[in-house]
Amino acid sequence: MEETKVLKVSHLDVFYKNRKRKLFSGKKKVQALFDVSFDMDEGEVLAIAGESGCGKSTLARAIVGINKDYEGAMWQKYEGPQMVFQDPYNSLNPSKKIGWLLEEPLRVDKKKKWTPEERKKRVEEIMAQIELPIEMLDRYPSQLSGGQRQRVCIGIALMRNPKLLIADEPVSALDVTIASQIMELLSRIHKNLGISIIFISHDLRVVYQISDHVMIMKNGRVVEYGKTKEVYKNPKQEYTKQLLRAAGIKE
Template identity: 80%
Template sequence: MEESKVLKVENLNVYYKNRKRKFFSGTKKIHTLYDVSFEMEEGEVLAIAGESGCGKSTLARAIVGINKDYTGTLWQKYDEPQMVFQDPYSSLNPAKKIGWLLEEPLKVDKKRKWTSQERKKRVEEIMGEIELPLEMLDRYPSQLSGGQRQRICIGIALMKSPRLLIADEPVSALDVTIQAQIMELLQNLHKRLGISIIFISHDLRVVYQISDHVMIMKSGKVVEYGKTRDVYKNPQDEYTVQLLKAAGIRQ
């Protein structure tokens, strides 16, 4: 495998169990992704776009290992890619303070035993990276704004210094002003840390702002893939044309 590659997916088919429809042979599997193939370069921002239900999040869950029921090849250069989810509030335990939530990934780290002092130092470093004051460590999630909570979710994902971050609709639950701030934070983190990012969104304007390459999905299949500027300027698939028109990007 080329050293420049951080991720390579070939003929990936993903399934999940439909527990509501049982047959004599057991629980029926539902086929959700069909022969998905793409590559991702080290340090790249790849956007995955498409309407709700097209398979974007299903693909992300397969990459991070949440859904392991698949066939095909899913090769990754680094272990433990981390994921930032859409809803920052439901992602955080409301009964725990922010400091505890940030330390938790280090407490359960199987590769390294962190001392209390090391954990606290790492938490302070991450608070600086996500641009939040240290006094917030003593607060509960309910005491933070939506944008601040999403910054904490990003911070938790960064605690063990992953080389691949998957952001699944990370700004869709936020208002426009806060969206812009979180987008700027992700772009700054990408530049400072050199991490690779898979950015999932249905908003093609946001996708254009952040991505190097874009992959358009429909009904569990990839219908278009290429450099973001090329796809937006000269889309090859009619579905991509429709999405761009709906977003007011093309006439």
């Protein structure tokens, strides 16, 4: 049934402006994604995996509306999908305190006018969800660890209660221990809020931990898509098999 889907993408071609025309025969724009089609159930975790440059982040930016230069069809059940970016160091304004950063999505909310009291209450709710102490609201990003900053980035994305969260390589800039903690946090958020998550990663071991379905991409195309356990157990494409072997995962 249509209402069980949170996202449907059909024959999507995505383009970007060509800043190196000499390398691409003078073309004004370059195609980055080719005929991408998939759908996503509400409440599921869909992983998009593949090597660097395969089109994972390009697809994410099209879904959230950052890149509007595309052809094909894209249907979303809810407005306002939110994105958590890879680098928590550059995602936060260093001149603003954490409390101000968390409130900002509510200050610019066009659908609802939040009172200062409502903003404060919502910030406190989010701090509990991202498992940070309230006293950190008065700190600057430079006073937080990398893992704490990524928790704040997740909190900012959750402020307006989105139904779809896109996490673009959210743990790749963190050490193994902190990355594991962020993965566990995302799993708890998914369970507690019932939020749909698109999880982007090049690490197939991490993908296996969190996703219900996985989509493998190469050179801007989808090469394999299915339930994560089935794809890992019985990959159909040689490229998927290569990725699994490289990650030390036996078929």
